[in-house]
Amino acid sequence: MTAPKRLPPWHEHFRLPSGRELLIRPIRPEDAGPIQGAFTLLGPEEIRQRFLYALRELTPEMAQRLSQPDPQTEFALVAAETLPPGEALVGAVARVSVVSRSREAEFAILVSHFIAGQGLGRHLMRRLVKWAKSKKLDRLYGDVLDSNLPMLQLAESLGFRQVREQDASPNLVRVVLDLNQPE
Known part of the structure; x- marks a missing residue:
């Protein structure tokens, strides 16, 4: 019997x-x-809630920038089909970016x-908090x-x-979440 294949860091299956x-x-x-293609599946309210304004399209430049975070100051996760990157439909994106000189x-x-309301947002948020804590940051915030x-x-x-x-x-x-508070 062989041991199950171990996933790389920050990879996990989510049912x-x-x-x-x-x-x-x-x-x-x-x-x-795939992110650019999936953007067309989003409703206007979803786009407004994420981008805080109406956005007609996700340009190729925006999609490229989103998909190539700076490993020193940014971290982004996707929740996607279990297909190879580039082929998998992406259903969620979670991103964190360190504010310069802070x-x-x-x-x-x-x-x-299509997949909201099933615990995925909570799970992704916990992963962002874990990453921020690993970077010894003091605060994590978002505008909603x-x-x-x-x-x-x-x-x-x-x-x-709030x-x-x-x-x-x-x-x-x-x-705002104070990352130095005991859990």
Whole structure:
């Protein structure tokens, strides 16, 4: 009997309650095409909640930039079909980026409505928190539309607090997690 094949770091299988099997893994440059293609499947409200404004298309340049994070200051995971990068449909992207000359990072998560509400966003957020802690950062934050109640509830359930930034848009809420607090 052979031992099960070990997955590389930050790779894991994730089974949705619906039974669908996804592979969570670091984003790869080959994912740019599938991410750009999947963008057309997103509804206007999904796009607005993630990008905070209406965006007609994800240009090839934007997709390339998204799929090639700077390993020193950025980290991005995808939840995709269990096919090779470039072939797999990407259903979710979670990203964190260290703010220049600081000990804090900003996160962003987009989960397609096709697989939303099944625990994937929570799982991805926990992975972003783990990465931020491994980098010895002090804070993790994200800007969320006040109408995005599922994201605000998720953040609160994970210990984030809501902060209204003075210079922010009136319909934005910043959610902040102090990474130095004991769990």
